[in-house]
Amino acid sequence: MLRVAVIGSGPSGVYTAQSLIEQQTVPDIEVYVLDRLPCPYGLVRYGVAPDHEKIKSLQNNLRTVLEHPGVRFLGNVEVGAAGLGVAELREIFDAVVFCVGAATDRRLGIPGEELPGSHPATDFVAWYSAHPDAAAVRFTLAARSAVVIGVGNVAVDVARMLSRGAAELAATDMPQGPLGALADSRVEDVWMVGRRGPSQAKFTTKELRELGSLPDTEVRVRPEELALDPAYREPGELPAVARRNVEVLRGWAARAAAREADPASPDTGVRGRRRRIHLRFFLRPVEVLGDAGGVRGVRFERTAPDGRGGVTGTGEYEEIEGQLVLRSVGYRGTPQPGLPFDEATGTVPHQAGRVLRDGVPLPGVYVAGWIKRGPTGVIGTNRPCAKETAQSLLADAAGLAGRGTAEDPVAALTRAGQRPVAWPGWLAIEAAETEWGRGLGRGTVKLPDWAGLLDAARTADLTG
Structure with a gap:
């Protein structure tokens, strides 16, 4: 028997479990997928925007793996500083694979970043996604203008959610609090700002195009700003995604030029819309402006291409008004107790997934996903x-099998002070969310706090 713990039930964790149970070289294997939350699916549940139903439907594929007879899901299991360490896990399991992602946002490192009204975009995403850690977070959306710093898919998601009406989101699983805040939102202008050019933006074309299809929302670009990017002028050599992005931006730029030439022209079909999304490029944030009462905007330095793929400051500055600032400049992995950590990359040193300490593999300890390679790629990566x-x-299996305790892992985890939520507990959470949504006259609505989730789970047999 080879008994493996996979820490994390997001895509990387579930795909690791799938790879282990579908192989043919080790016939007797049990995989336990552990998660700190009582719910599975990681960022598919708590990171994908609620209006992206097609991507969220990936949960059905992940469910198939977690319902396999050779796999057991155990939520509400704390691993790390406040819970089980590597040594304790190795006493229970023959091998441990850490699939813990990149849990924190990168910092801007500029003055004013901590002012009231300045937030990591991850906080905003957690709020509208009903992550239980964000139950105490509140966004009132009283701002008239919001500044989103970053031009990746998370920034696009945030800009889109700020611009959507509550009526469009009522059919999603968004909890009532964020839905009500969006219904009362006063946001009219959303500024999405990148320090480099349009050809280097990290959003994907599908997400970019969605901005142009939002009801009652106009997308604005500045043709002269886009033209600063040499690759924008000659996009033929760009990778496919960047080239398609440029094509979308070219269409919006042509519309902007037509409006400038004839302000009265109805050609764009967008005049008089309630909200505006402004895409800005070649602006580097240097200070979040405001005081103890809240933010009032962001000061940017104009940048220019340096000819080597980067940008350089020009000494010219611009201020963009905003009473809400959301910083979306990437994720970063955090150190895992008992594991080596590379501060420069925010990852765990490894060789083909084997964790390395001082260049030597740690027996039975592995990594996969963002904590292994950094926050890159899409879900399929x-x-x-x-x-x-x-x-x-699996190549190491002969030296690992039988190293862990013979005790049942659920009993061992319980003895270690954990209160695991097994698959029946998760099904009880799903049923409670469906019932709650029905009572609100909606579809399924997520339970937004720890108490509600655990109370629902404990109506089932927690040990499966």
Whole structure:
């Protein structure tokens, strides 16, 4: 018997479990997928925007793996400083794979970043996604203008959610608090700002195009700003996604030029819309402006291409008004107790998924996903990453099997002070969310706090 713990039930964790149970080289294997939350699916549940139903439907594929007879999901299991360490896990399991992602946002490192009204975009995403850690977070959306710093998919999600009406989101699983805040939102202008050019933006074309299809919302770009990017002028050599992005921006720029030439022209079909999304490029944030009463805007330095793929400051500055600032400049992994950590990359040192301490593999300890390779790629990128790690673990299986305790893992975890929520507990949470939504006259609505989730889970047999 080879008993493996996979820490994290997001895509990288579930794909690791799938790779382990579908292999043919080790016939007797049990995989326990552990998660700090009582709910599975990681960022698919708590990071994908509620209006992206097609992407959220990936939960159905992940469910199939977690319902496999060789896999057991155990939520509400704390691993790390406040819970089980590597040594304790190795006493219970023969091998441990950490798939814990990149949990914190990157900092801007500029004055004013901590002012009231300045937030990591991750906080805003957690709020509208009903992450239980964000139950105490409140966004009133009384701002007239919001500044989103960053031009990746998370920034696009945030800009889109700020611009959507509550009526469009009522059919999603968004909890009542955020839905009501969006219904009362006073936001009229959303500024999404990047320090480099349009050809280097990290959003994908599908997400970019969605901004142009939002009801009662106009997308504005500045043709002269886009033209600063040499690749924008000659996009033929760009990668496919960047080239398609440029094509979308070219269309918006042509519309802007037509409006400038004839302000009375009805050609755009967007005049008089309630909200505006402004896409700005070649602006580097240097200070969040405001005081103890809240933010009032962001000061940017104009940048220019340096000819080497980066940008350089020009010494010219511009202020953009905003009573809400959301910083979306990337994620970063955090140190895991008992594991080595590379501060420069925010990842755990490894070789093909085997964790390395001073260049030597730690027996039975592996990584997959963002904590392995950094916050790069899309959800599907986790498949080959997980497969590589699983293959390394299976190659080591002969020296690992039977190292853990013979005690049942649920009993061992309970004895260690954990209160695992097994699959029936998660199904009880799903049922409670469906019932709650029905009572509100909506579809399924997420339970937004720890108490509600655990109370629902404990109506089931927690040990499966």
